[in-house]
Amino acid sequence: MSRVLMKGNEAIGEGAVQAGCRYFFGYPITPQSELTHYLAKRLPEVGGLYMQAESEVASINMVYGAAGAGARVMTSSSGPGISLMQEGISYLAGAELPCVIVNMMRGGPGLGNIAPSQSDYFQATRGGGHGDYRTITLAPNSVQEIIDMMKKAFDLADKYRNPVILMADGVMGQMMEPVDLDDEAPAPEVVSKTWAADGMKGRGHKNIINSLYVVPEELERHNRELGRKYAEIEAREVMLEEYRLDGAEVALVAFGTTSRVCRAVVERARSRGIPAGLIRPIALWPFPYDFIAAVAAGVKCFLVVEMNMGQMVEDVQMAVKGLVPVHFYGRCGGMVPAAGDVLKEVETIWRGGGEQK
Amino acid sequence: MRKVFSRPESLRDVPFHYCPGCTHGVIHRLVAEVIDELGVRDIAVGVGPVGCSVFTYEYFDCDMFQGSHGRAPAVATGIKRVLPDRVVFTYQGDGDLAAIGTGEIVHAAARGEKFTVIFVNNAIYAMTGGQMAPTTLLGQVTKTTPYGRDKEINGFPVKICEMLAPLDGSAYLARVAVHNPKNIINAKKAIKKAFQVQLDGLGFALVEVLSACPTNWGLDPASAMRWLAENMIPYYPLGEYKTPGRTL
Amino acid sequence: MLEEIYIAGFGGQGALSTGQLLAYAGLMEGKYVSYVPFYGVEKRGGVANCGVVVSDRPVSSPIVTEPTVLVVMNNPSLEKFEHAVIPGGLILINSSLVEGKVGRMDLKVMDIPANEQAEALGNSQVANNVILGALVELTGVVAIETVAEALKKVLPEHHHKLIPVNRLALERGAALAGEWRQARES
Structure with missing residues (x-):
């Protein structure tokens, strides 16, 4: 265990690595650049992949593919980029895929500015995209809590097969505070994802990652099942x-x-x-x-x-x-x-x- | 008695929802036969689009994703980057790939993503009821070009193979058609090559398949095949546009 | 002990690295610290300020809006932040760069010609550490020795040859502050 001074943005990156996340797909936007710089350097060191996509729309769909293939995966962005991701987040929620999405909130509406803001609260807590869904939304307030929360975020995402959004802002991202770092963090346990579409090999049946339910009765059943899951999260995960x-x-x-x-x-x-x-x-x-x-x-x-x-x-x-x-x-x-x-x-x-x- | 013709293992035994005379079914079968012949069904992961082929996940008997409109190449990127030893393919229509998903297909090709794209070009938005597609021919009448596609208003049809060929990441690009047996045989050869290029780790592979949509073209199936041959092929010449190491 | 320090200047003047150095020194002494930078939209030469809190209790708010110590490195910052300092607080001014004078009478104000002092030491880039030396001497927030140690952590390896001159700057600032305090008290 060592005590170091760390930026919030770097803490998100290191917390993700310690949580076993090995894949990041994203697109540049201020004020979350340092997080991407950190992961671009750090992920290859642990055998992971940092990929800069052509847009936030592509990023979130790469997350969809990676999550559906069974990986711990994340992306990050800020206001305008998160808005572009909303369709993808809706698909992730509909197909019940786990992932972590970081929103380093900035001022809006429109291009607004890059200064700290908390104006994406409604967007995050009400689903944000189209359709009837919720995303678990976490809001740390210290650099140490960010490190600890990344593990929690990935665990919650896997447990409920649901996107988790981590909300912070430029102050949290740029802020430096002392953190206790696990120098030799134990490798996170591998969560068995029997539902993942990673090739049928040895499984005997096909897996499908899908959010399409053409028959109204079937979609209603799906909506009710999601509703039951959200009720369980509401009962158990208040923090x-x-x-x-x-x-x-x-x-x-x-x-x-x-x-x-x-x-x-x-x-x-x-x-x-x-x-x-x-x-x-x-x-x-x-x-x-x-x-x-x-x-x-x-x-x-x-x-x-x-x-x-x-x-x-x-x-x-x-x-x-x-x-x-x-x-x-x-x-x-x-x-x-x-x-x-x-x-x-x-x-x-x-x-x-x-x-x- | 020897069975000489049967359903490929990689196709499920369910009825297609496609209209009479639609050639999606033929293309599905070719892809399934190739997957069978290469023996990769157990490691295959497909990504379906939004459009008429939205239900591909029901038809192919391998692991499948249903992606959002135009984003199948991004989804496939996520899958293949996590599982580099799997065989990943997308199946996309012209609205999906050549309009809303232009950015995704261009950048997947530019990155040299090692997956296979089956691009079905029928020159129309079929599922939404026959609107102009990016590949609709000049003068072609659709629900949203009732006076024929006008270059002054709608510009020109997009030629995907020609567009992707200059990108260094694309390894195999071919355009084929499925309006008669000879071309169907050629189409299968191209599709097989496109999967082989992936298996050999050579880069991005795409097969553009000219396909008929009798319903939205307002033609009977036989006339639709003729229309494809007489109108689409002259504008969209068939052939291999790029093979590994060689631009044609 | 709770010091809320605000360091204000233009980008490139080293306000941010000075703040980080101070925060690191606090950390090394086992104190509770926080550091929050604020900048303008320009990639170069815009506003670059930071707030540093050093305390012997957990830091409640890392956002410094009523500093106990203000370090001023340019004219606009003096105008902008003079009023925010708590009554009885301290303002350290780099008088090599700042022409303005503090209007308030309820503050302690030390003018430091930091650039001239740094040049006298043979390296104009250590001006900020002359000021930091004075700050540390006047507040006792951390020991000079710790700041010198922290330099090893904050400076990249290939700049470690500059540690001795930085150390001299810190000591020079501390000495000047000592003289200033004596002059005030007599």
Whole structure:
């Protein structure tokens, strides 16, 4: 075990390698370039393949082929590129193929900019492409957590045969923090994928990777089966971190980069006598509705902080069901909320003002 | 009694959904026969397109993928790169390969991906009901070119073999037709070569098969075969455009 | 101990590598550290700032918006970030490059002609380490010795011959800071 300073982008790459991922297909886009530079160098060292495709559309379909052939495979991109991948992600979900997709979110809509943002929350947590499906969505908030989460992401993808999306932003990607690295990480156990279409050899029957169900009854059955799987994921895979919720009367809710800012806000609020606490959803889907509902019974109000115009706040409202006020503070366009500004918002709300979403 | 003709093992015993006179069935059979003859059914992985041949995964009796529209070469890239010792092929129509999937086929060829592409060119979008394809001939009437394909509006038909030939990654390119027995025999030879090129690890291989669509051409099957011979072949000359080490 | 340090300059001035060096030194001393860069869209010569947090407790927010220490390497950065420094905080200015003066009276401000000092040491490229030496001396955030050790980690092997002159720069900065502090206190 060694302790080194590592960039978030590199941590995603190294975490993937340690998770046994050997294939990456992608297309250049800022701000996730360092991840691709890292993997382009690292994957050949472990007998893997880094391939630069001709587009994000091609990338995600290469992922589809590799995943269907039974490999641990990933791609990464940012906003515009992730939008281009949505058809492919829908196919992956429909054909129930495991893979990990990294979205280093940037400002939008359109070309927007390359600065940090959290504006792809709806896209990731509601499926994103066409049809009725969900993708497991994870949002780390430290470099160490990124390393650990990559293994989790691939395991979840394999366990549920479902795409997993890892959401971060330019701050997370560029940030350097100390991480404990397993110098000799044990080779991950090989998951037997009896469903993979890797040639019939010795199997005696053919495997098909497919999302086409022409007969309405059959597609409905498929949709219901997917629905059952999603319900199981919702029941089992909620992940969150709570911070100083003991005696809290103002509950902040934030994920990823903004959750780090909010942690500092909670400390400063507490030192000024305001009983604030923080809920950080680690999985954005499945979302911790039940946990937030339970917290709602004991606090005076919520403050949701995001780098967008208000997306996760809708999930918080769904959980709170109007029991107490849900306030929102958002910055966008690449502006990262300053702890001092969020603290002012907390103070205003605590005094009884503040805008409700 | 000796059985002299039977269904290839690589084809499942299910009825095709293709229209009367459609030559997809012939092409399916040729591909299946080649897979049988090369003895690679157990290591074959196919990728079907979106279009009339969307159900190929039901017909070929080997592992199959159904890919999204135009992206079969990208899917096949993913498969072959993970499983380099398998025999990977795509089966794609002209809308799939020569319109929406142009980028994917060009770059698969440029990378010299070691898989085999069966490209069925019937000069029309058939499954969606007879619209103009990138390979529709000038003057050809379709649902979206009711006055005939006009070069001023729609430009010119795309010649895929000619287009891919200059790419260094393409190893074998041939255009064949399946409108009569002689050409069907030639088509099978080309398809077999295209699989052999893959087995020999020589690079990207594509066989363009001129195919008839009587339904959407508005012709009876016999007239459709004649129409193919008289109209398509002059614009899309048959032959080998590239063999390993040699551009023709 | 919690120092939130913001280093601001143009790309190519070494603000980012200085920040990384400091973060590495903190790591080597077993402290909690974070480093977050911010840049403009230009590949060369645009804004290049970074925030470094060094603490003896886990870092809550790596985003430095109210620095305890501000290092200024160009004129626009002084105008832009002077107001953000916490009351009683420290501003270190490379006065070889920055003409502006700090308007606030509630801050400690040290002007360092870092480029001249570096040239006197025979290598203009070590200017940032003159400033870093002063920063370390005035804050005690890490030991000079550790920064010198961290150079081995941060500099590529073929630049290790530059470690002695960098070390001299750190020591020069520390000495200047010592003099400045004495002058202030007397």
